[in-house]
Amino acid sequence: MEINKGAADKIRVAAADFKPLSADPQASSEKRVFDTTLFSDLSSAGIFDMVSKSMQPTATPGSQQEISIAQWASAPTSASMVAFGNLNVSAGKLVVNGFLDDAKNAQYPLIFTKMYTDEATDDAARQVAHRFADEIIFRLSGGVPGIAESKIYYVRLMGDGVKEIAEMDFDGANQHILTHLGTDAISPRVSPDNSRIAFSALSRDGFQIKMYSLLLNRPVAFPTAGGSNISPAWGPGGSQLAFSSSRLGRNDIWVSDPQGAMARRLTSFGFDSSPTWNPKTGSQIGFISGRTGLPQLYTMDSDGSGVTRMTDGGYASSPSWSPNGQFIAFAWDRKYGPGAPGGQDIYVMEVATKRWIQLTNGIGRCDFPTWSPDGRHIAFANSPDGRANHTRIMGMLADGTDRKALTGAGADMPNWSWK
Amino acid sequence: MSTTVIQHRNIATEERFGGGMGLSITLHLLVVAGVGAAAWTGLMLHDRWGGPEANAGAIQASMVSAIPLPQKAAPVEKSVLATENASEAPAPPPKVETQPPPRPTDIEVKAKTQPAKIAPIPAPAPPKHPQPTPDTTKAASGEVATQLPMSVTQVKNGTASLTVPDRVYGARYAYYFGIIGRKVAQSYFTDGISAIASNGKSAVVVFDIERDGTVQNLRLYQRSGSPTLDAAAMAAIQRIDTFGNLPAGDHITIEYKFDFHTQ
Numbered sequence: 001m002e003i004n005k006g007a008a009d010k011i012r013v014a015a016a017d018f019k020p021l022s023a024d025p026q027a028s029s030e031k032r033v034f035d036t037t038l039f040s041d042l043s044s045a046g047i048f049d050m051v052s053k054s055m056q057p058t059a060t061p062g063s064q065q066e067i068s069i070a071q072w073a074s075a076p077t078s079a080s081m082v083a084f085g086n087l088n089v090s091a092g093k094l095v096v097n098g099f100l101d102d103a104k105n106a107q108y109p110l111i112f113t114k115m116y117t118d119e120a121t122d123d124a125a126r127q128v129a130h131r132f133a134d135e136i137i138f139r140l141s142g143g144v145p146g147i148a149e150s151k152i153y154y155v156r157l158m159g160d161g162v163k164e165i166a167e168m169d170f171d172g173a174n175q176h177i178l179t180h181l182g183t184d185a186i187s188p189r190v191s192p193d194n195s196r197i198a199f200s201a202l203s204r205d206g207f208q209i210k211m212y213s214l215l216l217n218r219p220v221a222f223p224t225a226g227g228s229n230i231s232p233a234w235g236p237g238g239s240q241l242a243f244s245s246s247r248l249g250r251n252d253i254w255v256s257d258p259q260g261a262m263a264r265r266l267t268s269f270g271f272d273s274s275p276t277w278n279p280k281t282g283s284q285i286g287f288i289s290g291r292t293g294l295p296q297l298y299t300m301d302s303d304g305s306g307v308t309r310m311t312d313g314g315y316a317s318s319p320s321w322s323p324n325g326q327f328i329a330f331a332w333d334r335k336y337g338p339g340a341p342g343g344q345d346i347y348v349m350e351v352a353t354k355r356w357i358q359l360t361n362g363i364g365r366c367d368f369p370t371w372s373p374d375g376r377h378i379a380f381a382n383s384p385d386g387r388a389n390h391t392r393i394m395g396m397l398a399d400g401t402d403r404k405a406l407t408g409a410g411a412d413m414p415n416w417s418w419k
Numbered sequence: 420m421s422t423t424v425i426q427h428r429n430i431a432t433e434e435r436f437g438g439g440m441g442l443s444i445t446l447h448l449l450v451v452a453g454v455g456a457a458a459w460t461g462l463m464l465h466d467r468w469g470g471p472e473a474n475a476g477a478i479q480a481s482m483v484s485a486i487p488l489p490q491k492a493a494p495v496e497k498s499v500l501a502t503e504n505a506s507e508a509p510a511p512p513p514k515v516e517t518q519p520p521p522r523p524t525d526i527e528v529k530a531k532t533q534p535a536k537i538a539p540i541p542a543p544a545p546p547k548h549p550q551p552t553p554d555t556t557k558a559a560s561g562e563v564a565t566q567l568p569m570s571v572t573q574v575k576n577g578t579a580s581l582t583v584p585d586r587v588y589g590a591r592y593a594y595y596f597g598i599i600g601r602k603v604a605q606s607y608f609t610d611g612i613s614a615i616a617s618n619g620k621s622a623v624v625v626f627d628i629e630r631d632g633t634v635q636n637l638r639l640y641q642r643s644g645s646p647t648l649d650a651a652a653m654a655a656i657q658r659i660d661t662f663g664n665l666p667a668g669d670h671i672t673i674e675y676k677f678d679f680h681t682q
Contacts, residue, residue: 011601081594102594111594111666140594142602143632143663 011140014051014072014079014103015039018096019062021088030094030125031087037126038083040171041133041148046376046397047141051079062086064099064110073103080104081111083136094120098132100139111139126173137374147372151417152379153178153188153197154393157410165199165212170372170416172395172406179212179219191234192418196220196258198232198241209243209260223260233275234258235302236282236418242266244273244287253287255302266304271295274318277302278351279418280325286310286351288317288330297330299351310354315344318368322375322398323418326350329359329369329378329398346380348398359400370416371398379406379414388412547571548580549621549678568676569593570600576609576681579655582674592666599628599662603675607655617645617679622652624677627670632661640674652677 017035020027043050055076061067061084072082085098096116101109114135118124127149134146147170156166156177165188168175179185184202191198197212209229211222227246234241238258245254245263250270256263271290278284286299297310297319310328315336320329328351333344346366349356360366364384371378378398382405383391391412396403406414548568568580569589581600583589589596623641626634637656643649656675665671 011597080597104597105590105593108591108593139663140598141663142598142659143661 010047010049011080012051012078013042013048013081013083013136013140014056014077015042016056016082016084017053017060018084018098019060019066019086021062021086022090024089026120027087027089030089030120030122033122033125034087034096034129037129038133041130041146042083042136044171044377044395044402045133045137045141045146046402047137051077060084063097064101064113067099067101067109069101069103069106069109072101081136081140083132085113085132089120092120094118094124094128096125096128096132098135100136123174126169130169141374144374144376145419147374147377147416150373150419151190151194152370152393152406153190153415153417154407154411155186155188155413157389157391157412163412165197166411168407170377170395172393175407175411178214178217181210181219185210187231187413188415189232189234190214190415190417191258192236192238194417194419198222198234198243198258200230200232200243209241211258225260225263231274233277233285235277236279240277240282240302242275242277242285244275253285253304266300266302267307272298276319276321276328278321278325279323284321284351286319286321286328286330288319294336297328297332297349299328310349310351317344320368320370320378321351322348322371323373324375326352327398329371331367331369331380346378346400348378357400359396359398360403363403366394368413370414372416373419377416379416381412381414549578549676569596572600572604574604574607574609574677576612576614577677577679579604579607580676580678582676584672584674588668588671595663595666599673602659602662603655606658607677608651609679611647612651612679613645613647614679614681617643617648618681619679620645620648621676621678622649624652624656624675625672626656626675627672628662628665629670630665630668632663632665634659634662635670643677643679645679648677648679 015038018031020031039050039053042048057071057077059068059071063086067082067084069082071077072079080103082101082103083098084101085096088095094117098114098116100111102111103109112135114132116128116131118128130148134148137146138144150170152168152170154166154168155163157163162182163184163186164177164181165179165185166175166177178197181201185199186201188197188199190196195213195215197214199210199212200207201210205224207228207230208224209222209232211220212218213220225245225247228251229243229245229247232241232243240255241258242253242255244251248265251273252268252270253266253272253275254263255266266285267289269289269291272287274288276286278286283302284299285302286297288295289298294313294315295317297316298307299310300307311332314332314334317331322329327348329346329348331344332347333342335342344365344367345361346359346369347356348359359378364382365386366380366382369378369380376398377395379393379395381391382394390409392405392409393407393411393414394403395406548571568582571578571580579600581596581603583596620643622639622643624637625640626637629635634656637653639649639653652675655677
């Protein structure tokens with residue numbers, strides 16, 4: 001019988017250093033990358049109370065037979081769960097055996113064991129650690145997949161003043177540029193199946209919606225329309241694309257299929273932009289509208305009916321709907337105007353009740369929040385001194401805690417992948 | 420022509436003015452003379468105040484021995500309406516003898532004694548799990564009633580305890596039921612529960628968890644008697660999309676008991 005103190009306490013997990021099975025000098029580099037990545041993935045998941053490595057037993061168990069589970073369950077380790085295993089490099093192959101044990105269950109401690117095989121490189125070791133961490137998070141969080149394999153797409157400010165679309169891992173590692181358009185490419189939005197990125201780029205026809213295929217690694221065709229076409233947003237099925245277009249004079253929300261065909265207009269009052277779909281149902285769209293003056297957050301049904309105003313004032317921008325459909329994160333300057341107190345910060349509003357909380361405060365201008373696929377994290381753009389070229393991407397838990405920078409200066413408009 | 424008229428008028432005005440002037444002086448002189456005559460008559464021909472005349476009027480006073488005051492009326496003795504004799508005043512209330520204040524020396528002061536130390540009576544520890552109430556309509560040998568819960572979670576205002584009828588399964592995959600307990604506690608909201616009506620009551624819900632972790636066949640197994648507690652217990656399970664894949668097996672049945680105690 002297990003007695004839990006309450007809902008708030010986190011599962012205490014110990015991540016042991018993995019045991020190297022070979023004396024290969026290359027293995028030590030991969031082992032270090034693997035151990036570091038696993039520990040950081042588990043701690044940044046936000047649902048575990050990680051045991052500090054200094055509190056762990058000195059023995060390094062490599063398999064189920066070698067671990068003395070009572071040693072890990074007792075103080076000062078006091079772990080509920082232990083992740084451990086072994087790592088072997090031979091003939092350019094990396095083989096990792098991972099175990100997860102329930103330290104409270106002396107009779108049947110083993111929860112699962114996994115074997116991973118990959119190239120013997122640091123990148124591969126990091127990927128294996130991500131997958132093992134995802135598996136642990138998936139098992140222990142009750143069915144919510146981990147995010148260790150998710151990506152963040154963002155805008156990289158290049159040295160020559162242009163903006164290109166870039167990609168990185170969820171923890172900020174492995175940053176690289178995707179597009180080479182030599183122009184301003186903004187608002188990247190990845191499709192739900194991670195196959196394409198829709199974005200808005202400045203061309204001789206003004207801002208136009210563009211497509212980039214992640215499978216072909218090149219831009220693919222998307223029709224050009226009159227006026228300025230900005231802020232694309234994928235519907236959760238991947239069969240619809242919402243965006244803001246001024247092809248009929250004023251900026252309205254339009255919806256088309258992913259090929260840009262069958263475009264139809266949803267709003268008609270003008271000054272509407274930044275659509276975001278309810279990813280859970282696909283039947284609602286949140287958007288920003290300046291129809292009553294300063295931009296405010298609105299929601300409507302995906303056919304354009306039932307428009308509801310959500311914010312009561314200030315200057316709202318860049319909404320992002322949470323994966324479970326319960327919340328909308330957005331940037332808000334509640335006291336907008338010259339000399340007004342406060343600044344632009346990240347807020348989260350519960351859609352059903354319109355109750356909101358403020359997540360950031362006093363760290364400079366914040367904008368472009370985006371939810372992680374598990375709904376537990378939010379990435380956003382932050383400029384500590386308000387200057388555009390100092391903007392960086394930050395990550396935090398969805399309650400505003402555990403905030404850390406994912407990139408250096410020169411990164412903006414993050415968009416977290418759907419899985 | 421107009422000049423001639425004005426001159427003529429001036430001549431006429433001068434003639435009339437010369438005659439009236441003599442009359443006016445004469446009249447003024449007559450008035451002055453009259454006033455002087457009147458003043459002389461009034462002052463000279465009158466008696467002087469305080470003068471030496473012997474027959475001047477005076478008050479005569481003569482001394483007497485007694486002043487003739489009016490007679491005093493005899494007091495009316497027989498009148499019932501008014502009397503000058505004061506009636507007898509009512510006797511004052513009898514004086515109550517006051518107790519003299521106790522002197523400090525009257526009260527015996529006990530010598531200070533250390534109270535004998537009594538070992539605190541150990542309060543009976545609250546049961547760590549809700550005691551299963553014997554169901555009288557069933558045989559007492561039923562194993563469900565005597566089974567200890569797999570996981571007991573302290574929630575706001577009470578406890579939530581999970582029982583797995585399949586005890587072997589429960590012991591083998593204990594961690595999974597810890598996850599279930601944690602998820603249910605997170606989605607169990609006590610705000611809507613009427614504290615007065617629900618205090619000390621328990622609602623039991625039973626449901627199956629399918630292979631993919633979804634909830635099926637959710638039903639209220641035992642009503643608590645408080646509809647708000649019943650609804651909150653049902654909603655706690657209904658809010659959960661999935662508990663995560665089952666570690667093994669096709670499905671398991673879970674019995675969840677929500678006890679409510681105001682703190």
